[in-house]
Amino acid sequence: MKDGSLTANGVAKGCVAKGGASADGAARPCAASAEKALVLCSGGVDSTTLLAMAVSRYGAKNVYALSISYGQRHNKEIESAKAVAAHYGVEQRFLDLGAIFADSDCSLLSHSSQDIPEESYADQLAESEGKPVSTYVPFRNGLFLSAAASMALSLGCGAIYYGAHHDDWAGNAYPDCSREFVDAMNRSIEEGTGGELHLCAPFVEMSKADIVAHGIELGVPYELTWSCYEGGDYPCGACGTCIDRNRAFEANGMRDPLLDRLDAERATANAEGEE
Numbered sequence: 022m023k024d025g026s027l028t029a030n031g032v033a034k035g036c037v038a039k040g041g042a043s044a045d046g047a048a049r050p051c052a053a054s055a056e057k058a059l060v061l062c063s064g065g066v067d068s069t070t071l072l073a074m075a076v077s078r079y080g081a082k083n084v085y086a087l088s089i090s091y092g093q094r095h096n097k098e099i100e101s102a103k104a105v106a107a108h109y110g111v112e113q114r115f116l117d118l119g120a121i122f123a124d125s126d127c128s129l130l131s132h133s134s135q136d137i138p139e140e141s142y143a144d145q146l147a148e149s150e151g152k153p154v155s156t157y158v159p160f161r162n163g164l165f166l167s168a169a170a171s172m173a174l175s176l177g178c179g180a181i182y183y184g185a186h187h188d189d190w191a192g193n194a195y196p197d198c199s200r201e202f203v204d205a206m207n208r209s210i211e212e213g214t215g216g217e218l219h220l221c222a223p224f225v226e227m228s229k230a231d232i233v234a235h236g237i238e239l240g241v242p243y244e245l246t247w248s249c250y251e252g253g254d255y256p257c258g259a260c261g262t263c264i265d266r267n268r269a270f271e272a273n274g275m276r277d278p279l280l281d282r283l284d285a286e287r288a289t290a291n292a293e294g295e296e
Contacts, residue, residue, distance in 0.1 A: 058079050060072045060085070061169055064099060064100070064101030067232055075182050081109055085178065086109075086112070086114070087169055089116045092123070096252075101246050122161075127155065127156065127157065129155075138261065151192065161197065162197035230272035232269070249262065
């Protein structure tokens with residue numbers, strides 16, 4: 022586990038908090054005084070684990086899940102986000118910001134002329150000479166966090182939870198997931214809200230495998246989540262996020278629970294069809 026390992030109460034040691042680092046350079050506990058939190062919830066592994074942490078800390082009635090459409094190729098992740106929010110019994114809000122990315126040719130968007138790369142992020146970065154990968158949506162997370170800040174403040178929340186992790190920003194794959202980006206956004210949110218709201222990114226120094234390990238401890242229903250960029254009835258297994266997801270579960274000595282669920286559903290459907 023990297024430097025952002027979690028403390029006993031589920032707070033990341035490297036988590037951004039109001040007031041920044043202490044005199045000895047150690048980050049203070051995130052959202053120490055907050056009573057309500059808004060969680061950016063995409064329906065994937067990271068944000069679902071984050072939602073579980075927030076519910077454990079604040080209670081379901083004090084947590085909001087915000088799911089944002091941005092013109093992506095499919096609605097599988099939004100449907101998964103709905104299932105996850107229902108599982109935890111939290112109030113869910115939705116935004117559609119797709120019009121902002123109408124001029125982008127990011128391969129993740131439904132109108133893009135590009136195909137989704139079928140290779141790991143490391144391979145993509147080697148080909149792009151260190152530039153962001155083709156599935157990087159221009160400053161998407163900056164936009165998401167700005168919108169989330171307005172909504173969170175209106176809802177009386179003191180913290181926004183954001184699931185960026187180390188694997189996403191390693192090598193500049195997604196620069197709006199980096200530690201530097203998170204710190205800068207936290208400063209902006211604190212300044213822009215008079216110190217009433219701040220950003221909590223407990224996974225920013227952690228790997229996806231670390232996140233899954235923590236989620237297993239929390240009993241996160243990973244079978245409800247979705248990560249694949251392609252959509253469809255079954256994950257492609259070849260896009261960057263599928264590769265990362267599969268490796269994270271393998272590192273924890275298990276198969277992806279989503280695949281187990283889908284395989285079981287297929288077997289049931291086939292058996293019923295043979296009757």
